[in-house]
Amino acid sequence: MALDRELVGRSYPPSAVYEVGRAKIAEFAAAIGDPSPLYRDAEVARAAGHPDVIAPPTFAIAVSLEAAMVVLEDPDVALDYSRVVHGEQRFAHHRPIRAGDRLVATTTIDAARTVAGNDLLTARVDLTTEDGEAVCTATSMLVARA
Amino acid sequence: MSGPVRRADVAVGTALPEQLYRVTRADLVRYAGASGDFNPIHWNERVATEVGLPGVIAHGMFTMALTGRAVTDWTGDPAALVEFQVRFGRPVPVPDDDEGAEVTVRGTVAALLDDGRVRVDLAVTSSGEKVLSLARAVLRLP
Numbered sequence: 001m002a003l004d005r006e007l008v009g010r011s012y013p014p015s016a017v018y019e020v021g022r023a024k025i026a027e028f029a030a031a032i033g034d035p036s037p038l039y040r041d042a043e044v045a046r047a048a049g050h051p052d053v054i055a056p057p058t059f060a061i062a063v064s065l066e067a068a069m070v071v072l073e074d075p076d077v078a079l080d081y082s083r084v085v086h087g088e089q090r091f092a093h094h095r096p097i098r099a100g101d102r103l104v105a106t107t108t109i110d111a112a113r114t115v116a117g118n119d120l121l122t123a124r125v126d127l128t129t130e131d132g133e134a135v136c137t138a139t140s141m142l143v144a145r146a
Numbered sequence: 147m148s149g150p151v152r153r154a155d156v157a158v159g160t161a162l163p164e165q166l167y168r169v170t171r172a173d174l175v176r177y178a179g180a181s182g183d184f185n186p187i188h189w190n191e192r193v194a195t196e197v198g199l200p201g202v203i204a205h206g207m208f209t210m211a212l213t214g215r216a217v218t219d220w221t222g223d224p225a226a227l228v229e230f231q232v233r234f235g236r237p238v239p240v241p242d243d244d245e246g247a248e249v250t251v252r253g254t255v256a257a258l259l260d261d262g263r264v265r266v267d268l269a270v271t272s273s274g275e276k277v278l279s280l281a282r283a284v285l286r287l288p
Contacts, residue, residue, distance in 0.1 A: 024180075031180035032211040033167070038224060050225070057218065057227045058211040062181050065207075082197075086206045088280075090231035096224060 003112040003119045007077060012070045015105040017130055018063045022099040025055045032056060042099070054096035061089070063097075064125035064138035067105030071123045072142075077109075079119055079144045087120065088141035094134045102130045110139065117146030150222040153262045153287040162253035162266065165216040169204050169238065170246030177208045191242065203237035209249055209277060213270050216251035217283045228263070229284035238272045247272055253283075262287055 022042070029039035037044040038054055045053045072081055097103070104127070111122035120143055127136040174188045183205055186193040194202045210232050218224040240247045249272050256267040268281035 028180045031173075031177045032208070032215060033173070034211075034215050034218075036218070036224065048223070048225075054224060056211065057214045057224060057230055058207060061183075061207050066182060086234055088231070088233045089207065089210060090229070092229050093225075093227065 003114055003121060005112060007109050007112045011108040015067045018103045020097055020099055020101040022053055025053055025099055028059050029056055050098055052099040054098045059097055060091055060136045060138045063103055063105060063127060067107050067125045068123040068140050070107050083145045084142050087143040090139040092137040097135055103127050104130055119144040151287060156255050156264055158255055160255040162220045165251045167212045167249045168246050169240055169249055171240055171242055174204060174240060177205055200239045202240050204240050206234040209238055212249050213251050213268055213281060216253060221285055226285045226287055227283055228286050232278045232281040235279040236275055236277045238277050
């Protein structure tokens with residue numbers, strides 16, 4: 001089913017707060033095999049000018065992809081989830097995510113089109129702190145194959 | 147090189163050290179848990195082949211994370227990575243053995259931008275095939 005172009009610009013209510021924990025960052029760093037102490041040792045991170053341990057650049061996906069699922073749950077977005085694959089991913093980091101951050105995700109549909117029967121949907125997730133400080137913009141292009 | 151890479155150290159054409167990463171099924175299970183992406187095509191052979199894949203494939207985001215490592219290992223400062231984008235062009239099948247799959251990341255400084263930023267273009271391959279396209283990182287270097 002073709003995506004309705006009028007979906008472009010649709011925004012969803014902010015997510016619940018995601019509190020970033022040191023142990024979750026360390027777990028993610030271990031999973032990608034990255035031994036950097038900046039992801040594990042708060043003293044090393046502070047010496048590098050950060051208030052606490054920072055997260056690897058793609059850690060944002062652990063917060064943003066779940067937030068983007070709000071789009072697939074929208075009854076107006078007729079995507080067959082069993083056919084959805086991840087087409088593209090982009091991160092714009094305003095600053096590194098760090099332990100102690102209380103992040104709120106707001107999802108917006110940036111683009112929706114149908115190409116050769118494949119539905120292409122671009123969801124932008126703006127991650128801010130609870131206080132509104134911009135942290136990361138994570139943009140995922142999802143493809144529902146024909 | 148000691149300390150973070152500086153803008154003065156790089157020019158268009160500067161190559162990042164080539165990195166080779168090995169990816170096994172165990173790595174995918176661990177990444178699924180850490181990232182929260184439990185799509186069975188990344189751990190279940192039966193489901194993967196039912197949807198037409200050659201077998202279990204790596205999470206695209208896992209390949210992107212490895213690509214990010216190649217960049218942050220080079221700069222020495224993960225906070226320098228201000229923009230990062232990839233297109234998932236081709237899946238990385240991960241065989242059910244101890245060897246797993248290999249992912250190779252090469253990178254080259256492609257442009258010097260304003261504000262001390264540089265653009266690095268990345269070439270990511272597995273078994274000789276390009277698996278990511280339009281893979282780019284923008285770094286803000288001291």
